[in-house]
Amino acid sequence: MSRTRGLSAAVVALAGLLSVVCPANAQPPTPSGDSSVDRGQYLATVGNCAGCHTAPGGQPMAGGLHLDSPYGTFITPNITPDADHGIGRWSDDDFWRAMHEGRRPDGSAMYPACPYTSYTHVERADIDALHAYLGQIPPAANDTPDHRLDWPYRYRSLLTVWQWLYFEPGGLADKPQQSPAWNRGRYLVEGLGHCNECHRARGRFGTLQSADDAPGAMIHGWYAPPLADPAQAGLQQWSIKDAAAFLKRGKADHAAMMGPMADVVFDSLQYWSDEDALAAATYLKSLPARDVESPVRLIRLSRDGQRAAMDQGRTLYGKHCADCHGDNGQGGDGAPALAGNRAVTLADPINVANMIRGGGFAPATEGNPQPYGMPPFHGFSDRELAALISYIRGSWGNQASPVTGTNLRR
Known part of the structure; x- marks a missing residue:
């Protein structure tokens, strides 16, 4: 997230926090x-x-x-x-x-x-x-x-x-x-x-x-x-x-519950x-550890295609993401680390695409009372979004496959 977006991000974070803290069906048992x-x-x-x-x-x-x-x-x-x-x-x-x-x-x-x-x-x-x-x-x-x-x-x-x-x-x-x-x-x-x-x-x-x-x-x-x-x-x-x-907090140093799972933590798990x-x-x-094959088949990119995606993604990351998530994906000031974050290296890239497109929050819990808010970025084309995700998935020790815009259409 760039510095020029700081005020809008703060507004998004405040509005989102209020919506997380005050839904009608969230009542401690x-x-x-x-x-x-x-x-x-x-x-x-x-x-x-x-x-x-x-x-x-x-x-x-x-x-x-x-x-x-x-x-x-x-x-x-x-x-x-x-x-x-x-x-x-x-x-x-x-x-x-x-x-x-x-x-x-x-x-x-x-x-x-x-x-x-x-x-x-x-x-x-x-x-x-x-x-x-x-x-x-x-x-x-x-x-x-x-x-x-x-x-x-x-x-x-x-x-x-x-x-x-x-x-x-x-x-x-x-x-x-x-x-x-x-x-x-x-x-x-x-x-x-x-x-x-x-x-x-x-x-x-x-x-x-x-x-x-x-x-x-x-x-x-x-x-x-x-x-x-x-x-x-x-x-x-x-x-x-x-x-x-x-499970109770919904957040750790390199992991956070997002999407429907954040709702589960907020409504249920935090009260266990x-x-x-x-x-x-x-x-x-x-549970016996298994290497589970993803049902999603990512389209393979040529070497030239991968190089072009990484270059474009690096530029986009530096402009929109580095101020919060760090130049090396180390996170900071409430923003989670992206280096070593398994949520961004899942074989299916749809979750990280959802987070970038729509923004979101980890659940507000006793252990995480003021969750960091991710603002939405609606302006990326499919190609730009895929390039940004490919860069995050392939940098700072992350070794997940690059993606294409087609992989993000559901």
């Missing part, structure tokens, strides 16, 4: 206590229920959020205790069956856009506590419309066949050879935290790929990299303490107990 309701509130935060069931400007948990997907648009339901438009008539058994078996009270199958394929691992006592909490929040008479799905996905009757083929309800038995922290971490990550629902690619019929080296997935135009690859999103090379702090964050870090760190 009551710490887990003796009551089932208090416990349920904490569990709702762990599962980030409000993140999907609260529309922008809407009442918490009243549904109506539009989720675009390759299958059409899903519209999240109202899960407040309103008797006519929410789940106010649901019994504990009804709610358990929905979360554990993916079935509505009338017996019809639920779309796996609701991650019951992960929630099925959650214990009955926790599901009952979650239901108790939802029964105590203010009801909302918000009648959400039906999903707007493409053919043939709009036919709910086909979901019974889908569940028969691809879904088996069941819990997660503790592994006695592992520590209590590891077992708790697996329970959180694979269950209510439903991490793989975003970090693992899906097949044609919406099933999560089961291979250990499955690639990540695209979420709202951002790439959620696989948790098995330490070069992308894996925490295998971090200490458990540093990994837990990163220290014990649960350490448990999740323990489990994530233990």
